Amino acid sequence: MKAQVNRVGDLASEKVGPMASQARDAAGHARDAAAYARGSAGDKIYVAREWAAPKLDAAAHSFEEQIAPKVSALLSQAASRVDPRPPVRSRKWPMLLLFTGLAVGAVGFALYRKNSEQWTDAMKENAAGASRWATDKARATSEKVSDLTDEAASKVEAKAGKLGDKAEHKADQASRKLS
Numbered sequence: 001m002k003a004q005v006n007r008v009g010d011l012a013s014e015k016v017g018p019m020a021s022q023a024r025d026a027a028g029h030a031r032d033a034a035a036y037a038r039g040s041a042g043d044k045i046y047v048a049r050e051w052a053a054p055k056l057d058a059a060a061h062s063f064e065e066q067i068a069p070k071v072s073a074l075l076s077q078a079a080s081r082v083d084p085r086p087p088v089r090s091r092k093w094p095m096l097l098l099f100t101g102l103a104v105g106a107v108g109f110a111l112y113r114k115n116s117e118q119w120t121d122a123m124k125e126n127a128a129g130a131s132r133w134a135t136d137k138a139r140a141t142s143e144k145v146s147d148l149t150d151e152a153a154s155k156v157e158a159k160a161g162k163l164g165d166k167a168e169h170k171a172d173q174a175s176r177k178l179s
Helices: 002-082 092-125 127-178
Strands: none
Touching (some): 092 127
């Protein structure tokens, strides 16, 4: 019985030996193919990202310039229709806001023109330095605009608070008359 088992084992090792060698070769080829596929996939992902980045940026600018103003106007119209108070006929606030907007626009345009010329010169010299410079300038301009809008918002809130207090006082008087 031992002899038969040994003979069967010898026959199996004779047939399995070449198959194991072929399996090792196939595994080596599969490993090489996987490495090539990984490199190729990385290249394809890079190309796809390179293509998609400008498309996403263009879509963002398009949304900002075309859709957002329309949505804002629609919401403003809805707010004016829902508002129960009659419109206030004051000419000071609209004129103040108009001149503030014009001043902010003029400052922004001047900064944009100045920054674009300086940015172009700096970009020719050093791309990394130009990127940092543009980021700093954008941050400074953003802070200036933020300060101006905060100031305008506080004035509007103060006016709205006064109007709200008057409306609340009238509502209290009306409720006292009814009760």
